[in-house]
Amino acid sequence: MINTYTDNDVTLKAEAGPNEDEGTPYYRPGEVVINTDYSKEFKSYLDGRYTLKQIRDHVARCICAFLNTGKKGMLLIGVDSRGRVVGIECNAQQEARYLQHFLDAVKDIYPPVFGEEYSFHFSPLLEDNGRQHPSLKVIEVRVFPPNSPDVLYECKEGVFVRRNGVLTGPIRPSHIQEWIKQKHFAELDDMRSAEDFLKDELNKKDETIRQQGDTIRSQRSEIERQRHVIESKGCNIL
Incomplete structure (x- = not known):
């Protein structure tokens, strides 16, 4: 309708x-x-x-x-x-x-x-x-x-x-050439914008992966520290 x-x-x-x-x-x-x-x-x-x-x-x-x-x-x-x-x-x-x-x-x-x-x-x-x-x-x-x-x-x-x-x-032919040139420039700008967007998204993902890696390493360090604390307490008891 x-x-x-x-x-x-x-x-x-x-x-x-x-x-x-x-x-x-x-x-x-x-x-x-x-x-x-x-x-x-x-x-x-x-x-x-x-x-x-x-x-x-x-x-x-x-x-x-x-x-x-x-x-x-x-x-x-x-x-x-x-x-x-x-x-x-x-x-x-x-x-x-x-x-x-x-x-x-x-x-x-x-x-x-x-x-x-x-x-x-x-x-x-x-x-x-x-x-x-x-x-x-x-x-x-x-x-x-x-x-x-x-x-x-x-x-x-x-x-x-x-x-x-x-x-x-x-x-006119000269205007046609200019029109084609402008059209290609516009398409090139669109491609560059898309490329910049993809690069930005890739950098964001890389940063996310880096932060996740830092978090995992930090958690491993904390687990290792707690293990040492537990082992130390066990030795003191013995």
């Missing part, structure tokens, strides 16, 4: 959300999708002056950018720039056309993107009376980047990335 609550007459959708493999069961018109971690991209197409090719190209750019960022993300079509749900016209026939164009968008990306690295969901809008809107939906394009930090994805328009939650591109 998705938890919702009302704040200043605006319904906010919790970020936790549903199972990633199933998509969001429904949205409500006017609710606001929280995006504090900048993992979501919004596109409304409110004016209606768009083509399926424009949507396909934007989907290709977003998937490419999320893959290059290396973090899970989601493009929400039918949500405006403020995160407010407005929906997009999408009846059964349109849904089939959208899906085909989205699959074509994936084919435009190189290296090839595999099925487990993305998913498409068409979530209906639920009206106040509890009924599903006859045609408005929110389209979710979810991306699950593989663990391949050395791969740089590009679509027909070039290479796209996301910086601070903003879609950026196509980026």
Whole structure:
């Protein structure tokens, strides 16, 4: 289930959300999708002056950018720039056309993107009376980047990335080199941090072992002292 609550007459959708493999069961018109971690991209197409090719190209750019960022993300079509749900016209026939164009968008990306690295969901809008809107939906394009930090994805328009939650591109070759360098430096810093952590843990264990050794030696000395005391008393008795 998705938890919702009302704040200043605006319904906010919790970020936790549903199972990633199933998509969001429904949205409500006017609710606001929280995006504090900048993992979501919004596109409304409110004016209606768009083509399926424009949507396909934007989907290709977003998937490419999320893959290059290396973090899970989601493009929400039918949500405006403020995160407010407005929906997009999408009846059964349109849904089939959208899906085909989205699959074509994936084919435009190189290296090839595999099925487990993305998913498409068409979530209906639920009206106040509890009924599903006859045609408005929110389209979710979810991306699950593989663990391949050395791969740089590009679509027909070039290479796209996301910086601070903003879609950026196509980026120049010099910027690509700088981006790759920064990415490797970040990974190197992570490795160094992990190495420092392991060294610290090892030193702690060494110190614990040393203290345990000192305790054992101290106990042995005390046992030996007590043995000598007992033997001395025995000799005095004799």
